[in-house]
Amino acid sequence: MNQKVFAPWDDPNQKPLIQFQNVTKKFGTFTAIDDLSLDIYEREFFALLGPSGCGKTTMMRMLAGFETPTSGTIRLSGQDLGQTAPNKRAVNMMFQSYALFPHLSVWENIAFGLKRESTDKDAIAARVEEMLRLTRLGKFAKRKPHQISGGQRQRVALARSLAKSPKLLLLDEPLGALDKKLREETQFELMDIQEKTGTTFVIVTHDQEEAMTVASRVAVMDEGRLVQVATPADIYEAPNSVYVADFIGDVNIIEGNATPNGDRVRIDWAEGQPEIWGTAQKPVASGERISFAIRPEKVTISKEKPEDRRNLLEGEVIDIAYLGNISTFHVKVGNGQIIKAQSANTRRLANRDITWEDRVWLTFTETAGVLLEG
């Protein structure tokens, strides 16, 4: 079993499909994109993730050609895109609003782009049929956009943007308008289609779960800058900043003073509280102010005091969030800080013993959390 892991970003011999080189985009005095450099590789499913106003949509619109960078260059397969008009780029976009042409049928919508570059009717028809099959829309070919459901429209938009076999497909919040259940199904469908067609996808989303599910790599953005670009697992397990840790999923942040000790770091975080031991990813200076970030699911909660554990905090249950599959306990420890602990509900409700105002013990291993600056 010698399956190769898909990670072209780790291979120095790989040439990136898209290169942002020191790209800055200003709208008047507002800087939407600030001196940003980024490589995206062929066949990647790349997610731009961030809150609204972070510049992710501007990045996408620059790739599509609707905006041009104020400075810096964007290259596609090594060629400078520069001022190339949107209709001259091997890039297609799936719009957030889908932007289906209301006066054309599903079939004509998908054929629209093909008709612009070819007059071969048979070839166009064959390609449209292929797209209809890929997106399971065969039955609806003759319908107008307002005669089909939201999920079907989403697939028409996808089929239309894929029909021209672009080198790069841009997806602007493609699933934002669908309800949760349909969105989850569609995420897997998108991944499936991306794999089948081998197209490079760049998706813009503010939904971190969506980015984590579909993407091979995620770029977390804030105020026009890239904060971290990494695989979903790295983003989640090894965030490089408090911002990323906080933006992706739920996290407890404990601030304290560091004292390195071998490859471990001792953190004194509150008077009269037992210290916390963490593992340093990079050298930490003695006495440095740091944040210790730990995910709630990595904190174990119990009523009995575990023996011989280094990271052990005592507290009182303030709140319980019951989500069905898991429960999150909000525990107030000695100095008043709330620490969240999660446990999977493997037993039925009646059999669980921790409840409000219980005294409980929280433990975690020395490698469970990450140390972050500041």
Place this chain on the structure above:
Amino acid sequence: MRRFSWFNATSLTLGFAFLYLPMVILVIYSFNASKLVTVWAGFSTKWYGELLQNEDFLDAAWVTIRVAFFSSVLATVLGTMAATVLVRAGRFMGRGLFSGMIYAPLVMPEVITGLSLLLLFIGIGLDRGVFTIVLAHTTFAMCYVSVVVSSRLVSFDKSLEEAALDLGCTPFQAFRLVTLPIIAPAVISGWLLAFTLSLDDLVIASFTTGPSATTLPIKIFSAVRLGVSPEINALSTIMISVVTVGVITASILSKRSAVAQQRDEQAATQATG
């Protein structure tokens, strides 16, 4: 609260009487058998028949229709272009001034529009006739077209045009293949409006016309100075019906069809619904 009250009923009757009584009298007398306009002598359609024999009136009708057709087509093209640019161009220096200048002729007294056009035509040495009336009517009708079309364009989803560009259209193709078909109802109703405006214009036409071209309104106006004949009544009745049909069609088209299109467009651009 939709209760019947005598006050409401009276105001309504008075209001409509004020508006339509003169026209109703005119229509009734156009079916008068007597040659005397004010004396009713029984029902007859003979004046309509005589009207069809009257070469002068038929010529004037033909001139009017030609003027209305050409000026409305020109006005539609220019008005749609102006509306597209003003709605699409976003913000730029003097945008308010530009749109104001497009709409200003709407409130400009017709006498002044007519006079200034007359001076222009004399100034550049253009022989006055059908051509100059067409130009003059285009000038004032394009404002109306532009108002109708731009009100539709404001609610037009810009991402539709971007999608067309993205799929390989030139900006002109995007307009022709996507924008125009979608805003067509507004463009058509703008055209109908321009057509009917041109049909019944007297002031501007009389300023800019020459001896070779007499439109119906000019003809009627000059004929009436010699006394109202039942033929004029018949002719006016025909004009009233043409204009009414035109205006009603225009408003139905712009209302119903634009609403339907907009619904489709919204449905197409929103996932749920």
